[in-house]
Each structure stands twice: as structure tokens, then as C-alpha cells.
Amino acid sequence: MNFPKGKLITIMGLSGCGKTTLLRLIGGALKPTKGYVKVDGEILHDLSQDGLYDMRRKMGMLFQFGALFTDMSVYDNVAFQMREHTDLPEELIHDLVLMKLNAVGLRGTHNLMPSELSGGMARRVALARTVALDPMLIMYDEPFAGLDPISLTVVGDLIRRLNDALGATSIIVTHDVQESLKIIDYVYFMANGVIVAEGTPDEIRASDRDFVHQFVHGEMDGPVPFHYPGGNYRQDLNLQA
């Protein structure tokens, strides 16, 4: 699996197929039992903790529900990494925070607490926090989950624009086929921990592979069964043959 610089790539697949595990491997939160993860020329699991933390300063990750720090205001959330990792004066941090919030359309929320934000707004604040130090690699874990159609389009558009503005590489783990195919450059489909299909959005839409076709078009019938494997239904209901 390759993620070239400047590209926006999606990893799709059914729940439990290993998408989030893959993101955790790329972020260095897990060590691979086989193979390796190389970021910016460095093999992650060969790095010391300090080396890994240095690498993480070049990465950003947007968690599924934002994971904003609930005891800090929106402003402090976005300023968090700047204060922790830089010696920038507070005046400059102030301007940077407002610029990051302005980029996601939420400059006016800087005094609010995370509990005062809607789900879509929290996701956008988390996005501003994720790109606070202009990372070279941005990972998104289900960025579209639970969003209304307007927020979904806004977040999708922001992900594309931020990636292009920063010249970063973005990896999106999502189930949302239609929204993600609008903004991405390449797709990997995963099932049971392995890649089962890959291609550009056009190739994926036109794919005649059963699994991809069923997933992209959201069809009930196909290689992915509706029922979780179980015993004999009649026996489970204690019915005679």
C-alpha cells in the first residue's frame, strides 16, 4: 500500500476489516507483526519513543468523534500543539489559532467549550487542531460518520482544500462511498485485513468486481452476506423439520 505525497487516498471496507488498525499502525500506535510501515523514509517500529514522537509532530490525526479535550475551550484545543511543541509567543499563537479556525469556518467559536458545539462543528474544530502544525501526513478516522448532509459536504470539501493547501498526504478511513469518491484521488478496498481492490474513483465506480460493486452501490445481494454466520435457524427456534 502506497500513499504518495500530495494525494488524498481512502481506505474502504466493511466494519472490522482492519481499517482503523491500519491507521493505528501508520500512526505508530501499534507495531506490525509482519511487514513494516515507512513514513518519510523512516521505518516507524524501528524508531525510539523520542523518534516516534518527532515523527508524530509531522502527522495529524482526526479521530472519529473529534476527541476534543473537553476541559479546554475551542481556542485552547487548537493552540494545544503550538504551546506544547513550539516556543511561539502567545500573540502569534492567537493569530494562528484564529486563522486555523477561520479556515474551517469557525473563527467565531473560539471562546466556546466543546460541549457547546454540534457534532459537525466539533469535527471541524478537531480538523483545525489536526492541521495546527501543518502536518505532512493527515489521517482521518471516519470523518463523515454521523454528519448531516450539509456538514458532510463541508467537511469533505475542507479535507480536500486543506490537503491541497498544505501539500500534505491524506489518508481517509470511511464507509461513506459517495462523499469520499467525490474528493479523493485513489481508493483501497480492504476485507479481512487484506487489499481486495484498488483504483481511482472512476475505476472503482466502473468496477465489475462483485465485492466492489455491492459496496459502492450499497446492494443487499452479493458476496457480503447480510447475516452473521449462525447455526440452523429452525433448530434455534426449536421447530421440527
Added chain:
Amino acid sequence: MPAAKAIRGIGHRTINAVWRIGMATRFFFLILAYSGSSFRRFHLIIKELFSTGVMSLIIIVVAGLFVGMVLGLQGYETLKRYGSESALGVMVALGLVRELGPVVAALLFASRAGSAMTAEIGLMKATEQLSAMEMMAVHPIARIVAPRFWAGIISMPLLAALFSAVGVFGGYFVGVVQIGVDEGSFWAQMQAAVDFEHDILNGVIKSFVFGTAVTVIALFEGYDAPPTAEGVSGATTRTVVTSSLAILMLDFILTAMMFGGS
């Protein structure tokens, strides 16, 4: 075989308990290792001192007052039998400074501040805030855990001292103001009998040890909590139960070491 199943269950619980003690010890040393970076963020320790120490003041003061008043009443009833009512001040002060102050304040601290620490850290884990922090190259033990640990260590002896001071006032109120024990002998005998090193310093050492135990248990339970509602609630309960038992067990050991046979 029910017997084999029971033995297997005991073995499993024992291994689990030993494993958790090992993890908690490793966690304690990690806190110490990351304390340097938490002292560089001293404002965080001040913030936690407020939420663990200052916010526990009311419960400590009210409980201390009532415990002191009860000691005054019970002490008077007992001492009267031997015609030693004038030693009420000594009894109240020694009871509070040596035992009840550190122990009851630590039990209250575990219930109020310890459970809050566990719930807060457990919820931060459940909502991926700790993972987010780690992905931002900030170690949660340095940023979240160590400041709370030091705030707990600093708060506990101060709260225990306040508990004892208010308790003495409660004993004075009941013994001197209400019952009519001689005020002069109440204070004079207390001053003569309470030794700074033997009584007060040992009480401070006890509260320091209890504070360390309660804070480490509370922080470990929160950090180790399964990231679910049930997991956080179970961890909070375990904090209160384990801390309370640890306080009482440590109290016996410390009392035996400090006052046993003397």
C-alpha cells in the same frame, strides 16, 4: 468438576491481581519518570490542586468538625469514669493527629477526589482524548497523570492537617463550651502531651503515604479502565474500594512501625 472450576477461578483471580499490582507499580515509576516535564508545566499542577484540594475543603472541614465533636463527647464520657476530664484535650488531639485525621481525611479524599480522577481519566480514554494526545506527540502520563499525582500528594497532608485542626476545635466546642471542661487544662494538657516529632510528624508521614496510595490507585484505575460506560463505572468503584482498604492496611503497618510498643 465444580472444585476444579473453583480452583481455576481462584488461580485466575490471583494471577490477575498480581498482574495488576505489577502494572500499577510500573505506572507509578512512569509517573515519576515523567514528573520532570510535568513540573515544567507547573500551572497544570496548580489547576489540579484546585480541583483535588480546594474542592475537597468543604467535605473535609464539615467531617472534621463532626468527628471532633463526637470525640469530645465520647472522650468526656470515658474520661469522666476515671476523673480525668481535664485530659480531654490530649485525647481529642492525639486521636485526631495520630489516627483519625490522616485516615478519615484520606478516606474522604479517596471518595471525593480519587473517584473524580478515575472517572475523568477513564472518560478521556473512552472518548479517545488520551489517544489524540499521544498522536500529537504529547505523552498523557506527562500531561494528564503526573500533574494530578503531584496535586494529590501535596493536597493530602494539608487536608489531613486541616481535618485535625477543625476536629480539635469541634472537641473544644463540645468539651469546653457545651459540657464545661476547664478551658485552661484542655489546652495546657494538649500542649504538654502532643509531641511535634512523635505525633504530628508521624501523622503527616501517614497522610503523605495515604495520599500517594490513593492518588496512584485512582490514576491507575482511570488509565487502565476499559473504554466503555461500564468500564469507567467499575473503575470508579474499584478506586474507592481499593483505596479504602489500602488506607486501612497501610495505617496498621505504619501505626505498628511508628507507635507499636512505645
